[in-house]
Amino acid sequence: MTIPDTNLFLYGLSSSAHTLLLKHASVGDLPLHTLLHPETSKPRYAYFLLSGLASVVTTMPSGESAEVGFVGVEGVVGTLHLLGNAFLSTRCTMQLFGNAVRIPFADLQQAFDQSYEVRSRILEFVQEQSAVTAQIAGCNRLHAAEQRLIRWLLMAQDRTGYQKLEFTQDYLSQMIATQRTTVTIIAGGLQDRGLISYSRGTIHILDRPGLEAATCVCYSYIKTIFSALYRQDGAAAGASDGPGSREIPMSA
Numbered sequence: 001m002t003i004p005d006t007n008l009f010l011y012g013l014s015s016s017a018h019t020l021l022l023k024h025a026s027v028g029d030l031p032l033h034t035l036l037h038p039e040t041s042k043p044r045y046a047y048f049l050l051s052g053l054a055s056v057v058t059t060m061p062s063g064e065s066a067e068v069g070f071v072g073v074e075g076v077v078g079t080l081h082l083l084g085n086a087f088l089s090t091r092c093t094m095q096l097f098g099n100a101v102r103i104p105f106a107d108l109q110q111a112f113d114q115s116y117e118v119r120s121r122i123l124e125f126v127q128e129q130s131a132v133t134a135q136i137a138g139c140n141r142l143h144a145a146e147q148r149l150i151r152w153l154l155m156a157q158d159r160t161g162y163q164k165l166e167f168t169q170d171y172l173s174q175m176i177a178t179q180r181t182t183v184t185i186i187a188g189g190l191q192d193r194g195l196i197s198y199s200r201g202t203i204h205i206l207d208r209p210g211l212e213a214a215t216c217v218c219y220s221y222i223k224t225i226f227s228a229l230y231r232q233d234g235a236a237a238g239a240s241d242g243p244g245s246r247e248i249p250m251s252a
Contacts (some may be wrong), residue, residue: 007048007101008074012202012230017118021111022103029052029099036077036092046078046108052098053160055175058090067175070095070131072159074229077127078105080113082122095171096160121230128229132222140177146186148176150215151222153196157205159228168201189212206214 001037005011013021030036030047036054037043047054054077056069068090071077077092077100111118134168152175156165169187187198195211197204206213212219 004050006050006073007076008230009076010048010060010101011123013121015116017111017115020115021107022101024107025101027099029102030094030097032094032097034094037081037093039089039091041086043078043105045102046076046105047102048076049073049100050065051160052094052100053096053156054092054098055095056090056092057174061252065174066177068136069129070156070159071129072156072162072228073158075129076108076122078108079122079126079129082109083106083126096156096162096166098160124153124230128225131225135218135222136170139216143216144219145176145178145182145190147214147218148178149183149186150190150195150211152176153203153205154208154211154215154219155222157208157224158223163205165203165205166184166201167203171228 010018010022026125027050030049036045036047039059049072051073054071055067056071057065058068059065069090071092080088112122113119139151143151149172152172157163167175169180169183172183172187176183187196187203190196190211191198193210195205195207195214197206
């Protein structure tokens with residue numbers, strides 16, 4: 001079965017690493033709010049997103065929740081569970097409709113244990129996620145809500161390639177740890193300045209350079225980390241096959 005080479009993690013792997021990792025893979029759609037893994041337990045499957053956006057969320061005993069990270073076409077959902085048996089209080093759900101290559105989590109664990117190439121790629125991705133999460137934590141504490149919202153929108157576009165992002169005000173308020181009314185005021189201001197258009201939960205990014213100029217320094221730091229992901233060894237491996245699509249052994 002042939003799938004698009006849109007997942008950056010998979011694209012840079014050698015053919016032998018592909019075969020090891022994806023021997024029992026399948027491809028399918030992931031509707032909005034699909035639960036990819038719950039809190040406290042290891043997932044049944046790992047997901048390499050081909051499109052869409054997955055949100056990693058932590059929930060308090062009060063029921064309040066906040067996003068602590070997200071995954072798009074750059075990575076794989078489920079990597080933290082490979083590193084040990086620590087209690088993880090986060091869950092991961094789809095916040096933009098997409099599709100993904102799905103493999104049993106046991107296959108990801110086996111490839112991680114057996115293949116230096118797969119293991120080093122996963123550790124690189126986990127390091128990128130950790131660095132971004134740390135920067136977001138500082139950003140949420142130190143920077144204004146408008147800067148945080150712009151930073152979040154730019155990050156979401158980087159990881160999806162979408163000009164149109166469909167998010168409700170409730171969701172955006174959770175993601176940047178602020179009130180829904182604050183999101184409404186900020187989005188209206190950005191629209192008045194011609195940076196975005198916003199209607200019924202749909203955001204169109206109209207002026208990306210303008211948004212980058214209006215956000216905080218955290219975005220430039222996060223963008224640098226994201227842009228360097230897999231560049232040292234992965235890009236060369238993937239380049240040998242060329243862009244487009246690749247034959248991958250798929251399970252029935």
